[in-house]
Amino acid sequence: MLRLANLSVPLSQTDDELLALIARRLKVPAGQIQSVTLVKKSIDARDKGDVHFVLTVDASVKNEDDVLRRLKNGVAVKVTSKPAKPLPPAAFRRPPVVVGAGPAGLFAALTLAKAGANPILIERGRPVDRRTQDVSAMMKDGVLDPNSNVQFGEGGAGAFSDGKLTTGIKSPHQRTVLETFVRHGAPDEILFLQKPHIGTDRLKGVVASIRREIITLGGEVRFETRLTGLILRGQHVEGVTVQRDGVTEEILTDTVLLAIGHSARDTIQTLFQQGVTMVQKPFAMGVRIEHPQSLINRSQYGRFADHPALHAADYKLNVHTPDGRGVYTFCMCPGGEVIATASQPGGLVVNGMSYHARDGRNANAALLVGVNPVDFGDDHPLAGFVWQRSIEQAAYRTGGGDFRAPVQRVEDFLAGRASTRLGEVQPTYQPGVTPADLRDCLPDFIIRDLKLGVTQMDRQLHGFAHPDAVLTGVETRSSSPVRLPRGTDYLADRMDGLFPVGEGAGYAGGIVSAAVDGIAAAHAALERSHA
Numbered sequence: 001m002l003r004l005a006n007l008s009v010p011l012s013q014t015d016d017e018l019l020a021l022i023a024r025r026l027k028v029p030a031g032q033i034q035s036v037t038l039v040k041k042s043i044d045a046r047d048k049g050d051v052h053f054v055l056t057v058d059a060s061v062k063n064e065d066d067v068l069r070r071l072k073n074g075v076a077v078k079v080t081s082k083p084a085k086p087l088p089p090a091a092f093r094r095p096p097v098v099v100g101a102g103p104a105g106l107f108a109a110l111t112l113a114k115a116g117a118n119p120i121l122i123e124r125g126r127p128v129d130r131r132t133q134d135v136s137a138m139m140k141d142g143v144l145d146p147n148s149n150v151q152f153g154e155g156g157a158g159a160f161s162d163g164k165l166t167t168g169i170k171s172p173h174q175r176t177v178l179e180t181f182v183r184h185g186a187p188d189e190i191l192f193l194q195k196p197h198i199g200t201d202r203l204k205g206v207v208a209s210i211r212r213e214i215i216t217l218g219g220e221v222r223f224e225t226r227l228t229g230l231i232l233r234g235q236h237v238e239g240v241t242v243q244r245d246g247v248t249e250e251i252l253t254d255t256v257l258l259a260i261g262h263s264a265r266d267t268i269q270t271l272f273q274q275g276v277t278m279v280q281k282p283f284a285m286g287v288r289i290e291h292p293q294s295l296i297n298r299s300q301y302g303r304f305a306d307h308p309a310l311h312a313a314d315y316k317l318n319v320h321t322p323d324g325r326g327v328y329t330f331c332m333c334p335g336g337e338v339i340a341t342a343s344q345p346g347g348l349v350v351n352g353m354s355y356h357a358r359d360g361r362n363a364n365a366a367l368l369v370g371v372n373p374v375d376f377g378d379d380h381p382l383a384g385f386v387w388q389r390s391i392e393q394a395a396y397r398t399g400g401g402d403f404r405a406p407v408q409r410v411e412d413f414l415a416g417r418a419s420t421r422l423g424e425v426q427p428t429y430q431p432g433v434t435p436a437d438l439r440d441c442l443p444d445f446i447i448r449d450l451k452l453g454v455t456q457m458d459r460q461l462h463g464f465a466h467p468d469a470v471l472t473g474v475e476t477r478s479s480s481p482v483r484l485p486r487g488t489d490y491l492a493d494r495m496d497g498l499f500p501v502g503e504g505a506g507y508a509g510g511i512v513s514a515a516v517d518g519i520a521a522a523h524a525a526l527e528r529s530h531a
Contacts, residue, residue, distance in 0.1 A: 002026065002064055002076040003039065007055040011309040022059055025075060026067055034060040042194035043310070048302025051310070085172070088526040090117035095220075096255035096525060097122065097240055099227045102156020103511045104502025105259035106210050107177065108518035112257075113217035115526050120251060121219060122242055124226040124264070125153025127211075128204045135160060138340055139430040142403040147224070150351065151263040151343040151477075154223065155207035158511040160341075162333045162354040163198030165190055167512040177515040184209035187356070195314065199356025227267055230256065230274055230498070237497030255525050258492075259501040259518060262480035263343045265385050268504075277493040278381040281483040281506050284330070284368035285391065285446060287438065288338045288350050288472040289410070289454075290425055293363045295463045296334070312358040315365070317464070319456040323445070325370045327453030330478055332365035334358045337428035338472050340403055347392035348399055348406075350429065350472050362428050366475045369449045376481070384481025394441035395474040399434045406436035406474075411467035413438065414451055423468030438473050480506050490524035499525055 004025055009018060023030040040056035058079055061067050068078060090112065098109045101123035112119040124147050125131055131153035137143045138150075146152075150160045165178065178190055181198065184206045190196035198206065211221055224244055231239035231250060239252040260267050272278050293312050297305040300313035312334035319327050336354030343349075352364045376383040398406040407427050412419040418437035427433045439447050450471075458465035483506030485493040492498040501507065501514075501521045508514035 001058045001060050001079040002068060003056065003058050003079045004076050005056045007057065008044070009053050009055060011052060011304065011307050013053065018055075022057060026059065026061060027070060028061060028067055032062045034062065038192045040194060041192050045300055045302075048304075051301050051304040051307070084176075087111070087115050088523065088530065090115040090526055091529040092117055092255060094253045095120050096257065097251055097253045098257045098259060099240070100156070100259035100261055100502070100504070101125075101154045101211070101221070102259060102261050102502065103158055103515040104508060104518035104521075105156070105257070106207060106214070106518070107180070107515040108257045108259060108501060108522040109214050109219055110180070110210060110217075111519050111522035112525070113214045113219040116218065117526070117529075118218040118220070119214070120253075121214065121221045122225040122227065123154060123221070123223050125149070126223050128154040128159060128208050131155075131159075132204065138403070142431040144342055144345060144403065146343060146345065147226070149343050150339060150341040151261065154211060155204065156261055156514075157263070157341070157351070157477075158514070159203055159207055160200050160339060160351075160353050161511075162331065162336060162352065163200055163203040163356075164331060164510065165196040165198065165512050167510055167516075169513050169516060171516045171520070173516040173519045174512060176519065177512050180210070181206055184213070197354070197356075199358070200353050201355045227260070229270055232274065235275070235494050235496060237495065254497045255499070255529070256497060257499045257501050257518070257521055257525060258484070258505060261502070261504040262477055264504060265344070265389070268385070268482060269382065272382060276495055276498065277485050278482050279485060280373035280376065280379070280381055280384055281481055282370060282372045283384065283479045283481045284370050285388075285442070285474070285476050286366060286368035286450060287442075288352060288364050288475055289329075289367045290338060290362045290364045290427060290470045290472065291463065291466055292425060293335050293361060295466060296363045296461075299462045312363070314363075315461050317457045317460050319453050321449045321452045323449065325449055327367070327369050327449050329457070330366040330368050332363070334363050335360040336364055337362065338364050338405075340405070340429065340431070341477065342392070342403065344389070344392075346396055347389060348396040348403060348474065349392050349477055350405055350475050351477070360428065362425065364428070366478060367450060367453060367471070368475065368478055369446045369453070371446075375443075375445075381482060388476050388481055391441060391443070391474055392476055398436050398438075398441045398473070402431075404432040404434045405429045405472050406438060406441060407433040408436060408438050408471045409467060410454060410465055410469040410471060413471055414454065414465070422470065425466070425468045425470045427470050427472060429472050433472065438471060441473055479509055480504050482506060489528065490521045491528075
């Protein structure tokens with residue numbers, strides 16, 4: 001197999017034209033090419049007059065060693081597949097317990113189940129189908145279920161998102177994650193698109209299918225089951241206590257993979273009181289910004305904005321302010337909507353979500369300012385949660401106290417005045433919005449840096465500071481404000497048998513990185529089972 005990179009092709013390229021291009025690159029007749037596999041596909045829109053695709057392909061060619069010798073260096077390279085590292089067989093005295101059915105927990109449990117460990121996966125929320133009904137009730141009527149919402153339930157917070165699969169990490173497990181998603185119903189394109197996504201509508205079915213495989217392999221999945229504590233002997237885990245329907249049960253085990261996500265504040269508080277080491281961690285805070293998707297398409301693609309080969313355009317922007325903070329966009333959702341993601345009464349949180357088609361009228365993204373532990377106002381390890389919660393409560397009050405979100409036009413925001421009306425951009429947030437002044441719920445330094453960010457980002461993306469663009473508050477949960485320190489063996493600091501995993505433990509930031517962390521932690525637990 002020969003790999004060819006940086007193949008520039010027009011948007012209207014046909015398969016036959018691509019085959020001819022590959023043949024020219026390899027200097028062989030097209031008939032000598034036995035198969036072509038698309039490895040990577042990206043859009044090059046730097047020149048708005050020449051928007052095109054850039055491909056990497058693997059071509060199977062007759063006599064490929066001879067072909068490779070005739071080519072100049074760099075035209076193609078030979079691809080050899082490395083065998084996957086074998087999974088250590090399980091040797092646990094009792095089944096391991098995985099806490100949390102988000103990406104980290106699901107992939108940890110799946111990995112353990114494949115090794116014959118018969119894991120017990122507990123999740124405080126509900127299966128994804130019932131969870132979807134609870135989320136719909138929140139969006140339609142403002143009715144919050146504290147244990148079944150956008151944060152809690154099968155699939156984790158990522159189940160109600162864009163289903164974005166980009167990640168900055170490098171791990172041999174990344175391909176495993178993507179191939180697992182495809183095997184369970186995700187589109188094949190996630191294996192080669194530069195910016196793959198599944199979409200919340202497709203992702204729900206995928207996570208339910210993964211759960212069924214875990215059960216088929218001998219695992220057990222318990223929903224509406226909340227971790228209430230660890231059973232400890234000194235600094236050794238001997239089990240967990242869980243609660244379901246008001247009944248407390250003990251599950252004996254010496255292996256607990258903790259994948260609770262970034263919003264299980266009650267569980268974090270309990271574990272802290274039991275002696276689990278925790279430290280403050282930087283995170284980010286801000287708002288969601290909405291524009292017409294057509295504006296983003298024109299800004300990114302120019303005259304090609306309506307080309308049928310192009311999907312809704314995205315963006316990723318960042319600037320640095322004079323006070324040294326970063327202001328950046330995050331989790332951009334083309335053709336998506338802003339959604340209610342609160343998990344506690346009296347607090348308001350927003351996030352973004354897209355369906356696979358990304359065909360909604362608006363584009364939205366988080367617009368965030370980096371915050372540091374010094375901003376928390378206290379050196380207590382959990383001070384970040386307290387500060388985060390206070391801002392969510394302020395947003396709840398500013399919106400009117402019934403999960404309506406406070407919104408502000410960009411023009412009004414930059415001018416320092418409250419919004420009293422909305423313009424061209426109609427917010428997508430449900431159950432409703434209240435025109436307001438975001439200064440009533442965000443700290444002064446965040447307001448100041450957001451203003452600088454919007455102004456400077458408008459120079460990077462024309463129209464970003466559109467007067468009628470809408471800011472919706474508040475986005476506070478892009479990552480966890482706490483980290484649970486662990487060693488290279490993935491074991492928690494001074495807590496034998498506890499494996500902190502994923503985003504809630506401070507070791508991931510998105511679906512793929514969380515899933516990869518779950519796999520790696522499961523491998524570590526399997527190796528420890530032989531000790």
